[in-house]
Amino acid sequence: MNCTGLSQNAILDRLKESGCRITAPRKALVASLAESHTPQSVIELHAAANKRIGTPTDPEPVNLVTAYRFVNLLETQGLARRIDFAQGYARYEPTHPDDAHHHHHIVCDQCGKVEPFDDCDVDELSARIEARSGFVVMRHQLELYGKCADCSREP
Ligand SMILES: [Zn+2]
Ligand SMILES: [Zn+2]
Ligand SMILES: [Zn+2]
Structure with a gap:
């Protein structure tokens, strides 16, 4: 990916x-x-x-x-x-x-490394929020932040 x-x-x-x-x-x-x-x-x-x-x-x-x-x-x-x-x-x-094959990113807060991922689970969450709010969800944005493997290894 x-x-x-x-x-x-x-x-x-x-x-x-x-x-x-x-x-x-x-x-x-x-x-x-x-x-x-x-x-x-x-x-x-x-x-x-x-x-x-x-x-x-x-x-x-x-x-x-x-x-x-x-x-x-x-x-x-x-x-x-x-x-x-x-x-x-x-x-x-x-x-x-093709928007159906959209992807998101995970970003390392320390070194800025970016990795894409496409196993997006937002549909389920969207359905729940739609049922509760009466909104129709048209799009979403999602980025995850953390520490990459290299940065986690450092003492
Ligand atoms: Zn890093
Ligand atoms: Zn990307
Ligand atoms: Zn998504």
Whole structure:
């Protein structure tokens, strides 16, 4: 189980369909997002995109403000999912095309390691809350926090 979702090409196609220009920095940011195995911050996506297309004469072709704006655009287009781990900044992963196969994350409070899991038990809880509250549950959000195996081992 990992955080992969829409492929690089699927995201680029959807952007083109909605009339967005595909520049080299945008392409590099999409590639970095699509290939990451855990949710990435914009700072990390920005660094990965620069590593991808930077040259000795222009090591930083992707502007950080551009990266923030573009990732925000991906989110509003439904191509990237924003996840808030309460770390002071958001993280992003590609949207999964099939919502029935959604997943959640467990996060290490000490080192920040993130692992996805997809055995989600929220349906039962939702049914109980619906019966009690009269609400219809449409979506849910769940992140677990703790100490990873490596951090637990340390004295
Ligand atoms: Zn994920
Ligand atoms: Zn840890
Ligand atoms: Zn769930």
